[in-house]
Amino acid sequence: IIGIGINSSKQSMFSLDQRMFSIGKVFDDTPEVSVKQYQGLTVDFCNQVGAKFLLRGLRNSFDFEFEKNISQMNRKVHNKIETVFIMTAPEFAAINSTIVREIIKHGGDASEFVPEGISLSSD
Numbered sequence: 001i002i003g004i005g006i007n008s009s010k011q012s013m014f015s016l017d018q019r020m021f022s023i024g025k026v027f028d029d030t031p032e033v034s035v036k037q038y039q040g041l042t043v044d045f046c047n048q049v050g051a052k053f054l055l056r057g058l059r060n061s062f063d064f065e066f067e068k069n070i071s072q073m074n075r076k077v078h079n080k081i082e083t084v085f086i087m088t089a090p091e092f093a094a095i096n097s098t099i100v101r102e103i104i105k106h107g108g109d110a111s112e113f114v115p116e117g118i119s120l121s122s123d
Contacts, residue, residue, distance in 0.1 A: 001033075001034050001035075001049055001051060002023055002027070002033065002034070002035045002036070003036055003037070003038050003042065003045050003046075004016065004019055004020060004023070004035065004036070004037045005037075005038055005039070005042055005045070006037065006038070006039045013101050013104070013105075016037060018119075020035050020037060022118045022119065023035045025117055025118065026115045026117070026118065036049065041074075041077065042054065042074065043074045043077050043078040043081050044078075046078070046081050047078060047081075051081070052080065052081060052082065053081070053082050053083070053084055054071075054074070054081060054082070054084065055084050055086060056070075056083055056084070056085055056086070057085075057086050057087075058085050058086065058087050059088050059092070059093045059094075059095075059096070060093060064085070067083070067085065070083075095113050099113075100114065104120050
């Protein structure tokens with residue numbers, strides 16, 4: 001399950017429906033993967049869907065420190081959910097959503113930074 005949380009403190013470039021469609025499209029050929037949206041705490045969502053693990057991608061040590069803190073708080077809230085960290089391939093380490101959004105906003109070609117077939121139009 002890929003959970004898309006609604007974060008009230010962030011302004012998304014793409015609507016929730018667009019994000020769900022795009023992520024679902026990436027996994028069209030993988031029927032065992034589903035995309036679901038949720039509000040509230042991620043660990044509460046995990047409990048609702050019966051997940052026992054959170055997979056979190058890391059690009060660098062800054063990501064690790066941030067995600068480690070979240071992981072430790074999640075464990076305090078619900079100690080049965082384990083966080084697993086996955087390091088990105090080196091060629092993707094410099095990619096982040098802020099940079100990709102800026103490329104898109106200014107008319108640049110960001111297609112090499114997202115999975116194939118994803119529409120980069122926020123319309």
